[in-house]
Amino acid sequence: MNVSDQTLLLHLGGKLEVTPKIKIRTRDDLSRVYTPGVAKVCMAIHEDPASAFSLTIKRNTVAVVSDGTAVLGLGNIGPAAAMPVMEGKAMLFKELAGVDAFPICLDTQDPDAIVEIVRALAPGFGGINLEDISSPRCFEIERRLQELLDIPVFHDDQHGTAVVLIAALMNAAKCVGKKLGDMRVVVCGIGAAGMAIVKMLHSAGVPVVIAVDREGILSGAKTYDNIAWQWCAEHTNPEGIEGGLADALRGADAFIGVSGPGVLKPEFVRGMAADPIVFAMANPEPEIRPELLEGIAAVVGTGRSDYPNQINNVLCFPGIFRGALDCRASRITEGMKLAAARAIAAVVTEQQLNPEYIVPSVFNADVVESVRRAVVNAAYADRVARRVDKREPADEI
Ligand SMILES: NC(=O)c1ccc[n+]([C@@H]2O[C@H](COP(=O)([O-])OP(=O)(O)OC[C@H]3O[C@@H](n4cnc5c(N)ncnc54)[C@H](O)[C@@H]3O)[C@@H](O)[C@H]2O)c1
Ligand SMILES: O=C(O)C[C@H](O)C(=O)O
Numbered sequence: 001m002n003v004s005d006q007t008l009l010l011h012l013g014g015k016l017e018v019t020p021k022i023k024i025r026t027r028d029d030l031s032r033v034y035t036p037g038v039a040k041v042c043m044a045i046h047e048d049p050a051s052a053f054s055l056t057i058k059r060n061t062v063a064v065v066s067d068g069t070a071v072l073g074l075g076n077i078g079p080a081a082a083m084p085v086m087e088g089k090a091m092l093f094k095e096l097a098g099v100d101a102f103p104i105c106l107d108t109q110d111p112d113a114i115v116e117i118v119r120a121l122a123p124g125f126g127g128i129n130l131e132d133i134s135s136p137r138c139f140e141i142e143r144r145l146q147e148l149l150d151i152p153v154f155h156d157d158q159h160g161t162a163v164v165l166i167a168a169l170m171n172a173a174k175c176v177g178k179k180l181g182d183m184r185v186v187v188c189g190i191g192a193a194g195m196a197i198v199k200m201l202h203s204a205g206v207p208v209v210i211a212v213d214r215e216g217i218l219s220g221a222k223t224y225d226n227i228a229w230q231w232c233a234e235h236t237n238p239e240g241i242e243g244g245l246a247d248a249l250r251g252a253d254a255f256i257g258v259s260g261p262g263v264l265k266p267e268f269v270r271g272m273a274a275d276p277i278v279f280a281m282a283n284p285e286p287e288i289r290p291e292l293l294e295g296i297a298a299v300v301g302t303g304r305s306d307y308p309n310q311i312n313n314v315l316c317f318p319g320i321f322r323g324a325l326d327c328r329a330s331r332i333t334e335g336m337k338l339a340a341a342r343a344i345a346a347v348v349t350e351q352q353l354n355p356e357y358i359v360p361s362v363f364n365a366d367v368v369e370s371v372r373r374a375v376v377n378a379a380y381a382d383r384v385a386r387r388v389d390k391r392e393p394a395d396e397i
């Protein structure tokens with residue numbers, strides 16, 4: 001790596017800073033924002049804890065928490081090396097949705113310690129975005145934290161990815177004239193992202209899902225120590241087929257990769273059903289480079305910004321948290337996630353939809369607002385919204 005590398009230069013000193021909203025010019029200002037005036041505000045919150053949402057930054061803050069165990073597809077590179085990704089996520093939260101997000105990288109890989117630390121730091125936050133925590137530890141960490149906290153705990157690599165994937169699949173299916181309800185879909189890489197994708201494919205009505213990981217097709221004939229793999233063995237692959245990825249893909253309508261680089265070969269795609277859909281979402285290097293699929297696949301997407309159809313959780317997490325914060329949701333429900341997926345898909349109009357444009361651009365300003373509205377409405381419908389105002393809250397972000 002070169003010291004003049006543009007990307008490294010851009011990161012000198014990090015990508016974020018904290019900026020006060022009020023100027024302190026006089027002694028009067030000082031006694032209001034700080035002691036003695038601030039004491040009155042502290043006591044107001046002490047008497048009515050819910051007022052923390054109106055009197056502190058809690059109404060607009062999200063903690064982006066990682067332990068550095070599954071950073072992009074780079075693996076267990078530790079908390080310090082995870083910081084640039086978490087700073088990047090925090091930037092996107094602010095730039096795209098006005099959310100004040102804090103990158104927090106923890107120097108422990110012990111699930112009990114992570115749960116206790118995040119529980120203890122939650123009072124100043126309106127939401128917790130877990131990021132790049134390896135599976136299967138991530139499932140337990142998320143579940144336990146959501147049980148302990150009354151603010152949304154959302155593991156982005158699971159649910160953000162699944163939401164955007166479902167949006168992409170809805171639109172890709174339209175492009176090739178197929179229905180989700182008739183599809184045969186292969187998911188490769190049953191980790192954080194893969195597990196949530198499999199579950200959401202079920203909720204979206206896909207009848208045949210086949211899950212593949214390093215040991216090949218997950219099958220009910222075997223038992224697995226990994227809880228995600230065991231769940232898939234019991235709930236997917238209804239025909240009980242066995243073998244590797246090539247076997248799984250024979251006759252399949254879609255490949256969804258959230259595994260690692262170079263896993264998919266063009267010849268496997270040639271064995272798929274007519275008009276194959278290939279979503280190679282491993283970052284930074286996908287399961288297959290799109291140029292290898294020219295003339296073979298009907299629709300191709302990756303997680304990267306340098307190819308068409310960027311299927312990346314950045315299309316979801318800013319809007320879903322914007323909506324959750326605006327209605328003060330206590331959690332993020334299945335209904336809110338499906339509403340977000342439909343909203344992302346619907347940003348691409350029938351006229352615009354084509355195999356190279358199935359998901360909106362990250363820069364499309366309609367995405368966050370559409371997701372926000374859909375999520376707020378679903379939160380009220382699912383009775384997890386705690387803001388008294390109805391539906392169109394929080395223009396005063
Ligand atoms: N595009 C997006 O928005 C997006 C979102 C989340 C994750 N991802 C990417 O998806 C990948 C997985 O992320 P994760 O958070 O689920 O990680 P994870 O570590 O939780 O899971 C990865 C899974 O893939 C499996 N795997 C790895 N190599 C494999 C291979 N050669 N064949 C079959 N299975 C293999 C692993 O055994 C593991 O179960 C990463 O590359 C990540 O960057 C992309
Ligand atoms: O960070 C990204 O670009 C997407 C995703 O969260 C990942 O871990 O790959």
Ligand SMILES: [Mg+2]
Nearest residue numbers: 072131132157
């Ligand atoms: Mg991630």
